[in-house]
Structure formats: structure tokens, C-alpha cells
Amino acid sequence: MPDLDDIDRTILRLLVEDGRRPYSDIAEAVDLSPPAVSDRIARLREWGIVRRFTADVDRSKLRDGVSVLVTLDLEPNAVETTRAALVADEAVEHVFTTAAGSLVATLRVPSGDVRTFLAETVEFGAIRSLDVSLLTATSWSPGIGAAEFAPECAECGNTVTAEGETLALDDDTYHFCCSSCAGRFENRYDDLKSGV
Incomplete structure (x- = not known):
């Protein structure tokens, strides 16, 4: 691996x-x-x-609304759909999902009216509580540290360690935690390709 x-x-x-x-x-x-x-x-x-590879746009140099940090406490069944709606909107810069199921997002609201923006962007009725903070500055610096390669097994979802396996099938690469998972995945892949 x-x-x-x-x-x-x-x-x-x-x-x-x-x-x-x-x-x-x-x-x-x-x-x-x-x-x-x-x-x-x-x-x-x-x-x-x-x-x-993306461009890191300094939005503070552009006039496109008020920069805010929004924390949404949501109904549990609305977290993923709300997250997807926020990610898809151009005004939203970052979206984080907490272990508690809350969403935290940085965004630039064109009109400065966060409630109106959210009502037009997500299912507003699913929001249990809302906290908005005005941002005066932001920075984004993801660190690498001593990170290790730890992909998710394509078969079972476990973390792949150094003992795992990698398969290249057609033009895609898949990582597996063990040879059993690799074998099951490859058999199913072959069956799907042959139309069985």
C-alpha cells in the first residue's frame, strides 16, 4: 500500500x-x-x-456583500440537504459539518439580510436555531503536518492502512483495507462489466 x-x-x-x-x-x-x-x-x-487546483480569491477585495459566519442547528434529517444547498450557492465560501450535526458556514450575503438569503437558499423550516456573526477578517491555511495517507476502503469503508491494497481498474484507482475486500470488489466489478 x-x-x-x-x-x-x-x-x-x-x-x-x-x-x-x-x-x-x-x-x-x-x-x-x-x-x-x-x-x-x-x-x-x-x-x-x-x-x-483552484484560485484562492480574496473576496475582501471585491464588493459583493457582507461577510458573515453562520451556525445552523438543524433538524437531523435536513443536515445533508442543507449542506448541499449551501455548497452549491456562490455566496458560500466554506461549509463545515460538526459532530453534533450543526452546519457552520462562511458566506457573503449580497443584501446583508442573512434570514432572507437562507430562506431563499435552504429549507428555512428545518433550522432550529441560527447564530450569525459579522466577520472582519478571514484566512484559510490548511496544514499538512505529518499527515499519512489514509483513504477509505472502496468495499467496506474502513480506513486503509499501510497493509492495504490498491487496484487500478480501467482508468480508476481503488484502495482496500485487505485482500478480501479487494477480491470482492474486483469480482463485483468484473460481473458488472460483463453484464452478469
Whole structure:
């Protein structure tokens, strides 16, 4: 089973700082060749650790509403649909789901009226309580630390450890916690492909 090493973690940190950083700059920082860095980034993408490269827009430089932090206490059956509605709205920057089932979101409300925005965006009746705080500044700096590669098993959902297995089927890569899960998944995959 693959695992992250210190070079992978350094590459990830550099990409978090600047997703458009040239591979030659990264290569110099980690003492590898640019093609070796390219291979490592391709592997990180294949593993699903790097999902995409995005622009980090400083919305404080744009006039598009009032920046607020919203905490929603919701009916339990409304958490996922509310989360999906918030994620889909352009005014919403970040959405977090707590272990208690609350949603915390940062957003820029065009009119400054949070209640009206929420009533137009989510099922307002599912909100048990609402807390709104005006934001004066925000920063977002996801850290890598000493993170280890820990994907979810494609078969049973357990965390895959270093003893796990990886299968490449067609153009997709799947990770498994054990050979039994890999075998079950591969058999079902083959059956689906053959139309059984």
C-alpha cells in the first residue's frame, strides 16, 4: 500500500501555498527533477489527495456583500440537504459539518439580510436555531503536518492502512483495507462489466 513520505508532504505544502507554482521551483525545494515532481503530483492526484487546483480569491477585495459566519442547528434529517444547498450557492465560501450535526458556514450575503438569503437558499423550516456573526477578517491555511495517507476502503469503508491494497481498474484507482475486500470488489466489478 502506498504511503506519503516527507517529500510528498513538502510538495503538498508548496502546492497549498501556491497551486500554480512551477514544477521546477518545487523540484528545487525537494531536490528532485521536475519530471520526478510531476510524477509525484500525478500520483497524489491518482490517490485522490490532490483533487484539483483552484484560485484562492480574496473576496475582501471585491464588493459583493457582507461577510458573515453562520451556525445552523438543524433538524437531523435536513443536515445533508442543507449542506448541499449551501455548497452549491456562490455566496458560500466554506461549509463545515460538526459532530453534533450543526452546519457552520462562511458566506457573503449580497443584501446583508442573512434570514432572507437562507430562506431563499435552504429549507428555512428545518433550522432550529441560527447564530450569525459579522466577520472582519478571514484566512484559510490548511496544514499538512505529518499527515499519512489514509483513504477509505472502496468495499467496506474502513480506513486503509499501510497493509492495504490498491487496484487500478480501467482508468480508476481503488484502495482496500485487505485482500478480501479487494477480491470482492474486483469480482463485483468484473460481473458488472460483463453484464452478469
